[in-house]
Amino acid sequence: MKLLITGGAGFIGSHVVRRMVKAYGQYSIVNLDALTYAGNLANLADVQDEPNYRFVKGDITDKAFIRQLFLDEQFDGVIHLAAESHVDRSISGPDAFIQTNVVGTANLLNAAVESWKGNMEGKRFYHVSTDEVFGSLGETGMFSETTAYDPRSPYSASKAASDHLVRAYHHTYGLPVIISNCSNNYGSHHFPEKLIPLIINNIKNKRPLPVYGKGENIRDWLWVEDHARAIDVIFHRGCSGETYCIGGNNEWKNIDVVKLLCKLMDDKLGRSAGESEQLITYVTDRPGHDARYAIDATKLKNELGWEPTQPFETLLSQTIDWYLANETWLDQVTSGNYRNYYEQQYNR
Ligand code: NAD
Numbered sequence: 369m370k371l372l373i374t375g376g377a378g379f380i381g382s383h384v385v386r387r388m389v390k391a392y393g394q395y396s397i398v399n400l401d402a403l404t405y406a407g408n409l410a411n412l413a414d415v416q417d418e419p420n421y422r423f424v425k426g427d428i429t430d431k432a433f434i435r436q437l438f439l440d441e442q443f444d445g446v447i448h449l450a451a452e453s454h455v456d457r458s459i460s461g462p463d464a465f466i467q468t469n470v471v472g473t474a475n476l477l478n479a480a481v482e483s484w485k486g487n488m489e490g491k492r493f494y495h496v497s498t499d500e501v502f503g504s505l506g507e508t509g510m511f512s513e514t515t516a517y518d519p520r521s522p523y524s525a526s527k528a529a530s531d532h533l534v535r536a537y538h539h540t541y542g543l544p545v546i547i548s549n550c551s552n553n554y555g556s557h558h559f560p561e562k563l564i565p566l567i568i569n570n571i572k573n574k575r576p577l578p579v580y581g582k583g584e585n586i587r588d589w590l591w592v593e594d595h596a597r598a599i600d601v602i603f604h605r606g607c608s609g610e611t612y613c614i615g616g617n618n619e620w621k622n623i624d625v626v627k628l629l630c631k632l633m634d635d636k637l638g639r640s641a642g643e644s645e646q647l648i649t650y651v652t653d654r655p656g657h658d659a660r661y662a663i664d665a666t667k668l669k670n671e672l673g674w675e676p677t678q679p680f681e682t683l684l685s686q687t688i689d690w691y692l693a694n695e696t697w698l699d700q701v702t703s704g705n706y707r708n709y710y711e712q713q714y715n716r
Pocket residue numbers: 374375376377378379380381400401402403404405406407408426427428429448449450451452453454468472496497498499527549550551552553554559
């Protein structure tokens with residue numbers, strides 16, 4: 369198996385690469401990543417010298433480069449994670465999302481069709497997507513594989529467009545594709561522009577904890593290593609042409625997640641009870657902020673036996689420990705451009 373993983377230097381991608389490199393010594397695994405602000409090879413320091421692993425720096429929006437890579441490498445499988453992934457950045461600058469998420473995905477699909485033409489047997493193109501393509505839920509109900517698409521941010525619209533392209537290439541060209549749509553991930557190596565690592569970093573540094581609106585929006589949190597395990601299972605045992613929803617069965621209001629982080633970190637940092645909660649600051653809401661996400665992952669459980677690890681508090685506590693033990697990583701990724709981003713996003 370010659371396997372291409374795109375976006376492997378990012379948050380989820382690095383967990384997928386690590387899992388695959390360790391579990392499948394007989395595979396030849398290529399990690400293709402452009403190393404944008406969100407990509408960091410330090411995320412993969414523990415596997416970088418493994419004989420079944422190779423890193424290639426490259427941009428999926430570069431059509432000629434992608435075409436040549438597929439012709440040279442003759443991949444058998446693709447797990448596609450490379451994307452612009454942060455909703456707030458998609459609001460202030462949607463163009464990069466359309467380029468990477470839509471055009472970049474189309475380039476990969478075209479290259480796969482060309483390289484696998486006449487021999488699709490045993491090949492697999494796995495597209496990693498998000499639950500945000502389904503839009504926003506009211507107080508009840510859950511997203512599932514049959515939910516109609518209703519994306520509402522430039523990020524989710526670009527991911528929805530890429531999902532549609534992937535399915536169209538299956539129906540039109542017979543490309544053996546699989547799609548999964550997953551809920552919010554948390555865990556180690558998460559870039560601190562996203563809620564959980566940003567709040568951990570700010571509590572650590574006694575900075576204001578920005579909560580959008582009233583903090584009542586709900587997300588379904590899944591441990592990133594559970595997502596990587598689901599991707600492994602679906603890549604190897606899922607059915608071509610199928611979609612699988614992946615979720616944590618773990619809905620939390622944002623304000624409750626922030627308060628739980630404050631409590632856990634006050635204990636760990638030897639601060640008095642309630643000290644970090646004083647840092648909570650309600651800020652202007654995200655435009656078009658989706659109210660609630662929740663995934664019904666019954667199909668994945670019934671067909672492939674996957675279930676999330678629990679409980680959330682224990683895994684969140686482990687996650688905090690990782691950030692506290694990896695100060696250099698945190699300092700590195702929050703230097704330079706991060707400061708400019710933070711200034712623009714939060715000090716408007
Ligand atoms: P991330 O932003 O942490 O990582 C994205 C990676 O893609 C980075 O390493 C970056 O360098 C790379 N990349 C970006 N543009 C590229 C380009 N043009 N060419 C090559 N590489 C490029 O993202 P993440 O949170 O790890 O998400 C990974 C995938 O999972 C995305 O497709 C995202 O939509 C999806 N997803 C994320 C979540 C979540 O909670 N984070 C949930 C469901 C689905």
